[in-house]
Amino acid sequence: MILGMKTRKRDLNDMLKFNPKILEFHFSDSDLNLELEKNFEQELIVHCFEYFDRKLLDIVSLEETNQIHSREKSLEYIQKAIDKTILLNEQFQGKTPTIVVHPGGYSINTLTESKIEKMKDMIVDSVNQLDFKNVNFLLENMPPYAWFFSGRWNSNVFLNSNDMKKYCLETGLNVCYDLCHSHLYCNKNNVSVVDELLQIEQYVEHYHLSDAEGEDGEGLQFGDGDLPFEKVIPILNKFKDKSFAIEVWKGHEQKGKGFEEFLDKVKQAGLLVT
Numbered sequence: 094m095i096l097g098m099k100t101r102k103r104d105l106n107d108m109l110k111f112n113p114k115i116l117e118f119h120f121s122d123s124d125l126n127l128e129l130e131k132n133f134e135q136e137l138i139v140h141c142f143e144y145f146d147r148k149l150l151d152i153v154s155l156e157e158t159n160q161i162h163s164r165e166k167s168l169e170y171i172q173k174a175i176d177k178t179i180l181l182n183e184q185f186q187g188k189t190p191t192i193v194v195h196p197g198g199y200s201i202n203t204l205t206e207s208k209i210e211k212m213k214d215m216i217v218d219s220v221n222q223l224d225f226k227n228v229n230f231l232l233e234n235m236p237p238y239a240w241f242f243s244g245r246w247n248s249n250v251f252l253n254s255n256d257m258k259k260y261c262l263e264t265g266l267n268v269c270y271d272l273c274h275s276h277l278y279c280n281k282n283n284v285s286v287v288d289e290l291l292q293i294e295q296y297v298e299h300y301h302l303s304d305a306e307g308e309d310g311e312g313l314q315f316g317d318g319d320l321p322f323e324k325v326i327p328i329l330n331k332f333k334d335k336s337f338a339i340e341v342w343k344g345h346e347q348k349g350k351g352f353e354e355f356l357d358k359v360k361q362a363g364l365l366v367t
């Protein structure tokens with residue numbers, strides 16, 4: 094697979110030392126003003142911010158609250174990130190840039206089935222309201238729980254391969270598949286992450302990798318969780334032209350020590366990386 098490195102501007106030099114073919118900029122809302130001083134030989138991915146003005150974005154938001162933006166506002170801010178991605182791409186290799194977006198679908202309490210269905214039904218229509226003709230737009234699958242504002246929230250949409258596949262068929266778009274998120278969903282629902290991967294692989298363009306444990310143990314170092322890498326790696330090795338980025342929690346610190354450890358271990362376990 095093709096190596097991409099997650100980065101912020103301040104970590105760029107550390108991440109370039111990994112010789113990635115792709116730089117995946119993890120945006121916060123202030124990065125709408127990001128200026129880069131040089132040009133890059135890498136391809137550009139932007140991971141869209143999850144918050145804007147300290148409120149969560151949610152493209153299937155049922156109502157605005159003091160912690161979640163309305164659907165309209167969320168789409169407006171994501172559009173700004175798309176437009177910024179296109180501008181930034183002038184400093185990267187000529188290819189079309191990619192933007193990775195989390196759909197949202199968050200709730201602090203458990204929602205009724207009918208509310209969850211309502212959210213699910215909004216995804217395609219929301220995405221179609223965005224102007225993404227000059228970017229490669231990839232929606233990312235969510236874990237069942239997520240930590241926001243120091244509390245555990247529910248993610249209600251885009252958790253499994255069925256929902257992703259349906260979306261891909263309806264929109265003609267591909268996805269970013271986060272194996273850690275998927276494994277957490279699988280642990281909660283007694284499903285196999287290998288089966289999920291095999292169901293969705295043909296629609297995946299970019300992978301996020303980290304280990305995972307239980308229902309909410311996210312972003313773990315390789316081997317610290319129970320993701321069955323020994324079964325996953327041979328499948329991933331089929332995709333020489335697809336890319337991945339490592340998402341180990343705090344992996345960027347100390348010049349990318351956590352990322353380096355993950356990369357070494359996943360290679361030792363057999364992942365072919367170019």
Ligand SMILES: [Zn+2]
Nearest residue numbers: 233271301340
């Ligand atoms: Zn991810």
